[in-house]
Amino acid sequence: MKRKALSTLAVITLGVALSACGGDSGTSPDEAATVTGPIDIWYSNNPEEVAWGEAMVEAWNAENPDAEVSGQEIPAGTSSEEVITAAITAGNAPCLIYNTAPAAVPQFQKQGGLVNLSDFPDGAEYIETRTGDRSAQYQSTDGGYYQMPWKTNPSMIFYNKDVFTAAGLDAENPPLATYDEFLATSQTLVDSGGVQAAIWPAASSEFFQAWFDFYPLFIAASGGQQLVEDGESQFNNEAGQQVADFWAQLYERGLTPNENYEGDAFADQAAAMSIVGPWAIKVYADAVNWGVVPVPTPDGAAPEEVSTFSDEKSIGLFSACENRGTAWEFLKFTTSEDADGQLLELTGQMPMRDDLTTTYADYFAANPDYEVFADQASRTVEVPNVPNSIEIWQTFRDAYSQAVIFGDADVASTLDDTAEEVNTLATDD
Amino acid sequence: MSATSTADRPAPPRSRSSQRAGRSRIGPLFIAPYVLFLVAIFAYPVGLAVYMSFHDYFFAAPGAIVDRPFTGLDNYAEALQDSAVLQSFGNVAIFLVINVPLTVALALVLATALNAAIPFRTFFRVSYYVPYITASVAVVGVWLFLFNGAGLINNLLGPLAPAPSWFVNSTLAMPLIAIYVSWKQLGFFVLLYLAALQNVPKELYEAASIDGAGRLRQFMSVTVPGVRPATFLVTLLATITGANLFTEPYLLTGGGGPNGASASPVLVMYQEGIQQGNAGYAAAIGIILIVSVLVLAGVQRLVLGRK
Numbered sequence: 001m002k003r004k005a006l007s008t009l010a011v012i013t014l015g016v017a018l019s020a021c022g023g024d025s026g027t028s029p030d031e032a033a034t035v036t037g038p039i040d041i042w043y044s045n046n047p048e049e050v051a052w053g054e055a056m057v058e059a060w061n062a063e064n065p066d067a068e069v070s071g072q073e074i075p076a077g078t079s080s081e082e083v084i085t086a087a088i089t090a091g092n093a094p095c096l097i098y099n100t101a102p103a104a105v106p107q108f109q110k111q112g113g114l115v116n117l118s119d120f121p122d123g124a125e126y127i128e129t130r131t132g133d134r135s136a137q138y139q140s141t142d143g144g145y146y147q148m149p150w151k152t153n154p155s156m157i158f159y160n161k162d163v164f165t166a167a168g169l170d171a172e173n174p175p176l177a178t179y180d181e182f183l184a185t186s187q188t189l190v191d192s193g194g195v196q197a198a199i200w201p202a203a204s205s206e207f208f209q210a211w212f213d214f215y216p217l218f219i220a221a222s223g224g225q226q227l228v229e230d231g232e233s234q235f236n237n238e239a240g241q242q243v244a245d246f247w248a249q250l251y252e253r254g255l256t257p258n259e260n261y262e263g264d265a266f267a268d269q270a271a272a273m274s275i276v277g278p279w280a281i282k283v284y285a286d287a288v289n290w291g292v293v294p295v296p297t298p299d300g301a302a303p304e305e306v307s308t309f310s311d312e313k314s315i316g317l318f319s320a321c322e323n324r325g326t327a328w329e330f331l332k333f334t335t336s337e338d339a340d341g342q343l344l345e346l347t348g349q350m351p352m353r354d355d356l357t358t359t360y361a362d363y364f365a366a367n368p369d370y371e372v373f374a375d376q377a378s379r380t381v382e383v384p385n386v387p388n389s390i391e392i393w394q395t396f397r398d399a400y401s402q403a404v405i406f407g408d409a410d411v412a413s414t415l416d417d418t419a420e421e422v423n424t425l426a427t428d429d
Numbered sequence: 430m431s432a433t434s435t436a437d438r439p440a441p442p443r444s445r446s447s448q449r450a451g452r453s454r455i456g457p458l459f460i461a462p463y464v465l466f467l468v469a470i471f472a473y474p475v476g477l478a479v480y481m482s483f484h485d486y487f488f489a490a491p492g493a494i495v496d497r498p499f500t501g502l503d504n505y506a507e508a509l510q511d512s513a514v515l516q517s518f519g520n521v522a523i524f525l526v527i528n529v530p531l532t533v534a535l536a537l538v539l540a541t542a543l544n545a546a547i548p549f550r551t552f553f554r555v556s557y558y559v560p561y562i563t564a565s566v567a568v569v570g571v572w573l574f575l576f577n578g579a580g581l582i583n584n585l586l587g588p589l590a591p592a593p594s595w596f597v598n599s600t601l602a603m604p605l606i607a608i609y610v611s612w613k614q615l616g617f618f619v620l621l622y623l624a625a626l627q628n629v630p631k632e633l634y635e636a637a638s639i640d641g642a643g644r645l646r647q648f649m650s651v652t653v654p655g656v657r658p659a660t661f662l663v664t665l666l667a668t669i670t671g672a673n674l675f676t677e678p679y680l681l682t683g684g685g686g687p688n689g690a691s692a693s694p695v696l697v698m699y700q701e702g703i704q705q706g707n708a709g710y711a712a713a714i715g716i717i718l719i720v721s722v723l724v725l726a727g728v729q730r731l732v733l734g735r736k
Contacts (some may be wrong), residue, residue: 082703085488085703085706088488088490089489089490091490091492093490110487110495111487111489111490111495112489112493113489113490166533196579204682204683204684204686205683205684205685205686205689206684207700209705256576258593258597259577259578259594262570262573301655319493391705392703394700398513398688401687406599406688429558
């Protein structure tokens, strides 16, 4: 009897498990693209972006009573990507999410969670006109756009002028252009500037941490290469080796600690420098007497030639959306010249527009602090849009952590071995 | 020995209440809600996990046409050869070797002390329970301040402070996490032992005392055997919760660092299944973990659970 009951339970369980698969919505992309009606959207939870999101929703709803938009902050979770993955799987993702990480797009696309924006008659043209040549970095391997490039926070070096002055360094023209200068300056800062660290990026193992130490410098040193291009790793070249060696020296000399700081090391003046985007201007305005320079390069390239990591966020249109016609129109409404201007005004983050400094010349004239970031924004490089993107970054981070942060492995051979692993992942869909 | 079998005896008359209740029919009704709960919360997820582990499975949108082919034992074979997975199981073994005995020993000793008539007994009982009910994130913050490179502990230790510091030291990170978890959960296990101690007859202590047994002898010969069922329970629960370790390496060592020295199988499952989209592979690791814990629990039952 007991055995029979257990068998029945097992059959029911397996049956329910198997029933979790299958199904098809049955609507063609062309039909779906024209449907209008109310939609839901999520935006980021920082106060500035919430204010911008609310303003956009209010303005749209005033003009479109038949296709109202309901906005809310992205639900709390370990990370936005996990919340979005759960929503895709549950089939309750909103129409638009204004905080989609490009690194997660290949995964969302594989899950069938994203709508190809190129399916809209004016989709590809709209994106390419607004973003220019950089839009190619946001194209998926099938040529479609599964994300709308939205805003960027180009990574640069913020430094504390008071600490530089205390260390006897020129705070207006700090010697930070070449690796040799940066290392010497870092040593001086720790020896005489009263700080624990010259620069203190997170030493932890999360996949995305490489975007805030290795990757901006690799992009700058390589003249704008991505980590992976055409299915091949790019980081085991001379530029990658130089960048890894540079960071390894900072860790080895104790100029960069190999454990995380509890809090904000730059704001607490435990570190003299930080790799940040334009968001930092508002954050540190009252706390730090700051200056900003491009990330260093091996030989000190001219600032106008230095590329860096974009730290971009995109807008995703999700397949659970029924009223895709409205979603597309709202997406264009919120990425118009006027809406981008409001985004810039409220958040200080750079819209992914080709003509940023001329379009918003008045804003930059009134806010000159942001101009250097606007200039840098035109030379940004994205994470590669390849299969297994996050697994690639985790693989890279684990290897980098072992060889560079903790110095437990040879840097050159680690980069070579990791490149082979990454090559396999990048071509294994 | 009686020659009359029970079958030959006339059946005892059933009471009227028993007849009204329809004992054999209403019993399943009473347990039905819990069975449904078990099916929904335990059996279905485990069944789905087994299914996933035999496929190249990833989470997909409802209605999406995706290819998730059957892969047989490939996920298991890959997991058993994956150095990160093997390292995580080794790490959790280190954790359990330290955490489980430490939990049993400290909880029993503290429960015995708190069961005695000592001043401020209630205060101490509450004090040991507070870490258990405090949010992990808040407590982790305190431990990070204590054990980071420039933290209080290293300042006290001075030249004796380890280098690299505690949570970035591949030898010390996992043992320190084991100690942290022992401390954090101690209150719950002390409570279990306190309940068990109420069932140890006072007469046994009096008899032992008359026989000349001192405090230590009484503890070893009366208390320890007297709470044996509780010790089995504590060992089992500590093993199960320990094998599911996730929050502490995620928060204390920044994702299982340094170099994976504090990564647990559940952390690796989270990275593979949730972050990287390899849900089938993560499910295989999960099933291996379930089987490992079942084997461990079986061994514990053989050693501690026997009458």
